[in-house]
Amino acid sequence: MALAVGMRVLTRSLLRPWVRVPGTVPGRTGPAAGGGDGVRCFGSPRVLVEPDPEAGFAVMKMRNPPVNSLSLEFLTELLISLEKLESDKAFHAIILTSDCPGIFSAGLDLMEMCGRDPTHYAEYWKAVQQLWLRFYLSRLVVISAINGVSPAGGCLLALSSDYRVLADNPKYAIGLNETLLGIIAPFWFKDTLVNTVGHRTAERALQLGLLFPPSEALQVGMVDQVVPEDQVQSVARSVLAQWLAIPGHARQLTKSLMRKPTADRLLKERDADIQNFVRFISRDAIQKALRVYLEKLKQKKT
Amino acid sequence: MALAVGMRVLTRSLLRPWVRVPGTVPGRTGPAAGGGDGVRCFGSPRVLVEPDPEAGFAVMKMRNPPVNSLSLEFLTELLISLEKLESDKAFHAIILTSDCPGIFSAGLDLMEMCGRDPTHYAEYWKAVQQLWLRFYLSRLVVISAINGVSPAGGCLLALSSDYRVLADNPKYAIGLNETLLGIIAPFWFKDTLVNTVGHRTAERALQLGLLFPPSEALQVGMVDQVVPEDQVQSVARSVLAQWLAIPGHARQLTKSLMRKPTADRLLKERDADIQNFVRFISRDAIQKALRVYLEKLKQKKT
């Protein structure tokens, strides 16, 4: 991943409401961010898991307000929740959705990339890789019920699912818009997108940092279905029934047949990919640009 | 290929009329299955070849009733017929079609995979590989006139052609539905599908074992044209004229340019792929499941 922040861009397209701003949101580690209002639910402070073992699936709700930024802690909780469900034979599927109104996930957390040391950057990037690897290759059927905007890393999470149902709200754009921030998507983000929408659409979308509104997202194949906003969860459940009807072992092996070559490309270059990220993010110019950017966001909020 | 037969599936979706059932169909080796009613025709008992050397092509009709199961003998006859036409310079193309009403081909013959010894399984699988390799890379233009349902191996045969014309009958579904049987398609089935419909459509179709009715098959690109049932043969001939108008040598080299990399992947791992299949199919659990399955089919028929 390469950051090359252009200041023109900062003032124009980056000051979006969904970007997590330090100091203006509930503390990352505070108990207020967690909880869970359902008695039958388990999970972690930021990941609300509503299991239905008899039906064979769980709903996994992302709750890292205000924008489900993929902080290291949130990533870790997502991973732990997924692994917990994967290791329980009662579960064959999950529905991944958001508990934060209007946003699925804003993607990677810039706070994890600014003002820390190389060890932290390496740890963070490894967790990002791990999240993708686990979701992309999960033995579970993963249906994304996309009930909000999903730029960059949020889009990646959706693309790692087996099926994507998007709420038909023109604000709920989806896409790998890294270039708009002066960043480039890593090769495995790119591979995941190419696998979903094909080479040409991916090439144009990645270069232009396109965020697709629902109708276009459906047309290019970024999502599989667009439904009225109040039906996202129920449609996701109906879709799930179709997937659960398939003999599980055969379905899992087939998923692996399709996706393992793509995952293997990262696995083979995993350390180099981490070193790449650390080297890039540690540059003085990048750090300075990130500080300026985060400061602007903060000022805009206050 | 991995079999993991789920009993739920057995009673629900596998008891299809097109599956070949031992004892209820004309004997595989008996003369009744062969013949040929056209005086101008050559071929073998199960493959009726109607040559038109002056027009440069032959119609190859599959006649292994009731469902054109790809038994070892039928595979072998298909291969011999193809090689005979390929070695005759008068021929530049074939139209592949079925002589069995309502079915193009039901795919691989489960009888070849049950109650035999490892040597037989290896021989069978090698013939299946060979069939694909020869059709996929044939110097001849191969047009499939798909006049019936074509699941699994039947679909593969169609996908190996250069062009697919499907009869517009909602019963004539086409797809690699292996997972429905608890089986997974081998990697070269998968590669052939990805080359035809792209990665994402293939991923969903293979995981869910989708059988596409004609309108959907056309939409996703599984076939090139859907025409009224009584026009399948005539349209296939019209299409052929377009292909025969291209300088043959250039067309063949271009076909090879497109397909050889895919074929080479199997050629490089051919023995391993056979060992894989033999090891899998020889498992006690698989053999038992196959016996139960075939028994059920037999009972349903009688």
Place this chain on the structure above:
Amino acid sequence: MALAVGMRVLTRSLLRPWVRVPGTVPGRTGPAAGGGDGVRCFGSPRVLVEPDPEAGFAVMKMRNPPVNSLSLEFLTELLISLEKLESDKAFHAIILTSDCPGIFSAGLDLMEMCGRDPTHYAEYWKAVQQLWLRFYLSRLVVISAINGVSPAGGCLLALSSDYRVLADNPKYAIGLNETLLGIIAPFWFKDTLVNTVGHRTAERALQLGLLFPPSEALQVGMVDQVVPEDQVQSVARSVLAQWLAIPGHARQLTKSLMRKPTADRLLKERDADIQNFVRFISRDAIQKALRVYLEKLKQKKT
């Protein structure tokens, strides 16, 4: 690339008005072919460059009448013009278009492949490779304003751009029609097409040598937009504005991420690809066929 000229084809589909015929067109090296009517323009005799450094782009007009055949000299001038703009930091994009009415580019120049020695063939092919490599990987945004027919190498040039706007004139077909001439497209032409329209569409288009009229070109993704003929240039400029709004460094790295693996395939086999071409084109049969073909064209013109 393999030539296998069929005489049937010669008289039928090759005698097209856009093929460059020796002796009937302005001399390749004469000053008449060059010039440039705009005072603000630079460039070479055959490539008219209209720079707009303040807007950050230049229009590059191909002027090698009558059909913009890619002769060695014209290729070289295209390369030099591109490199000149690439090395000037004021420029971020080019619009590639034609100054020859009704034709974008007729593709490779058969005169460079006939009656010369192996050294010349090698030099020519290396320049063709170089043209593709430079355009396909250019740091500049390349928008093709396709204002005429673009067969074979002309199509390749368009496919190497970042975005293609085609004039809506049914005569302006686009495609890699090499097989119609008994030739096959080299693997990197094929790769470029597969990256643009996908494997299956490429397979059929390349085997049949399809030239797509505008509506079909749009439908299969060969071009990105079809507009009224008098709006090609203005639409290209509007499109350019969208591309120039993206932080340049991130966009360039993303373009490289998408395209470098394809370019690397040629770079790895560049010499073998040249030897291949030289060996093929030097054959007596091929040379004879080319002579006959060019003679026929000449007769038709006079």
